[in-house]
Amino acid sequence: MQQLERIEHYYDTVPRVAATTEEVGPFTLFVADGSTGWQFYARPRLGLADDITADDVRRVLARQQELGVPRAVEWVHETTPSLLAAVREALPDAEVEVVPLMTSDRDLPGRNGAPGRCEVLRSDSADLAMVVGAVGAGFQGTDTVEPGSLGARPHLIDEGNLVMVAAYDGRGAVVGGGSASPRGDVAELMGISVIGSARGQGIGTAITAALRDECRARGVRTVFLTAASHEATSIYRAIGFERIATGCILEGLDG
Known part of the structure; x- marks a missing residue:
């Protein structure tokens, strides 16, 4: 199986542990279990060979609206090269986030002397909620870390479907974290974030390496991620990731 095909199978598999699905034209619509605290999206149906039209896009977005879930694809x-043009025809004023999809099939460098430590958390870790809060704080650009809602995370960790890593500073305070969702021999790294005052010290690299190491220990061969900025792309490339494709995200239509 080719690498992108394996990643597409992964994308189709991951949400199913916490969502119901509905086929809407050429899309699979994932609707999150309300207990998770998460929101999902629609994706082109696995194995789809046909072009997607603007009417197809309008139909799946309308169905999301009927269900009261965020409109997101x-x-x-x-x-699925036809989808970007279809989205732009259906929603001329909408912004589509276009990001590098990067993968690593080989070992990455280690922590490179980052201060503090990184730790893979158990489902009953007292720091789990603080990691959720620290990741959110990092993305929001604040240094104020408050405990976050755990949702289904402890259950997913116990089931082996989620890895969460905490990053600590030299005083032992949680300053960031990240997660991965291994499925078979593929895993995506997600939500890697560090609060502003702790950036520039190699902690993000340390989180990435810790997630990679844990996934590899579980038999994962292909580790991949999407990079949200040019800076992130450069960092991930420097530690062994290579761009293989382009991820597209349509969201924020209900805000």
Whole structure:
């Protein structure tokens, strides 16, 4: 199986442990279990060979609106090249986030002397909620870390479907974290974030390496992620990731 095909199978598999699905034209619509605290999206149906039209896009967005869930679509451009034009025809004023999809099939460098430590958390870790809060604080650009809602995370950790890593500073305070969702021999790294005052010290690299190491210990061969900025792309490339495709994200239509 080719690498992108394996990643597409992964994308179709991951939400199913915490969502119901509905086929809407050429899309699979994932609707999150309300207990998780998460929101999902629609993706092109696995194995789809037909072009997607603007009417198809309007139909799946209307169905999301009927269900009272956020209108959101995610896809890989190289796998479904017709979808970007269809979205732009259906929603001329909407912004589509276009990001590098990067993968590593080989070992990455280690922590490179980052201060503090990184730790893979158990489902009953007292720091689990603080990691959720620290990741949110990092993305929001604040240094104020408050405990976050755990949702289904402890259950997913116990089931082996989620890895969470905490990053600590030299005083032992949680300053960031990240997660991964291993499925078979593929895993995506997600939500890697560090609060502002702790950036520039190699902690993000340390989180990435810790997640990689844990996934590899579980038999994962392909580790991949999407990079949200040019800076992130440069960092991930420097530690062994290579761009193989383009991820597309349509969201924020209800805000």
